[in-house]
Amino acid sequence: MVAVLAHLPAPYVCVDRRIDQYGYVALGDNYYWVPGKGRGQVKVFVYSDHLKIYRNRESLMEYPLAGDGVRNERITPPDLPAPPHQPNNRKRPTEGEEKRLRALAPAVNEYLDFALATRSGVARHHFVRELFALSQHMTGGLFIETLARALRYRIAELGTLRRIARLAAQQGQLALDFSAEVDDSFCARETYEEGRLSEAPDLSVYDEMFQDDEEEDPHG
Structure with a gap:
């Protein structure tokens, strides 16, 4: 067994995503909100228990990953008012x-x-x-x-x-x-x-x- 050096970053997966017209980034089965008016392409770094959303190396938001079994949820900062709109492609069960x-x-x-x-x-x-x-x-x-x-x-x-x-x-x-x-x-x-x-x-x-x-x- 080879010990991992303490200063190395935690392993992650980087995926390309787009902020939709209402400010959401879709990942897995859930939607993560990015405050502000910025839209377009971003990169999402997915770690074992959290994610980070970047645009041009600028960190936009960081969230804990949604728990197992959580589906179709809007995830927003707890210290900000909930956004008025639903994600653009959010499933709406009938x-x-x-x-x-x-x-x-x-x-x-x-x-x-x-x-x-x-x-x-x-x-x-x-x-x-x-x-x-x-x-x-x-x-x-x-x-x-x-x-x-x-x-x-x-x-x-x-x-x-x-x-x-x-x-x-x-x-x-x-x-x-x-x-x-x-x-x-x-x-x-x-x-x-x-x-x-x-x-x-x-x-x-x-x-x-x-x-x-x-x-x-x-x-x-």
């Missing part, structure tokens, strides 16, 4: 959205069983997230009717679902608008992450209003 959707009605639950049977990973999360967003643009009755029609014809394409919803809305004399543009960075904010699964408003009054209109229509 368990909450799927649970909310399945609770709407048996028809929605049955449709999800069908539509998710051939989807996994990112594709599954994307579909659930988009379907949940679609449910927020209409009344519960119209959403359930849309999925019931889609299931009948074995349709699991989001664009076609929107067209079915428009057709059903026109038949019910209700106009929908899916064309609004939303800043993608809004969805990365901490407040959005905390509030996106809050209770949806009760829109059943609109279903009742249209039912009343149909009953009173002398030409119906």
Whole structure:
């Protein structure tokens, strides 16, 4: 056995990374925040229990390594306020959205069983997230009717679902608008992450209003 000289640096692995638009460096399954406005390429020196982030030999940040089993975490300095945005590519599990959707009605639950049977990973999360967003643009009755029609014809394409919803809305004399543009960075904010699964408003009054209109229509 050969003794290692005390003055030699600890062993490390150097990897190239990029600071994303919100200030995060992705390493392994977690995200390490670099305060300030600097972005672009950096080098990360990974030691046995910590890491150091450098740009042009300037030390930007040093962190303890995330523990075993820690996944998808934002790691920030404990003495600074948490940054307002999520990492650009942070995984956003959709368990909450799927649970909310399945609770709407048996028809929605049955449709999800069908539509998710051939989807996994990112594709599954994307579909659930988009379907949940679609449910927020209409009344519960119209959403359930849309999925019931889609299931009948074995349709699991989001664009076609929107067209079915428009057709059903026109038949019910209700106009929908899916064309609004939303800043993608809004969805990365901490407040959005905390509030996106809050209770949806009760829109059943609109279903009742249209039912009343149909009953009173002398030409119906």
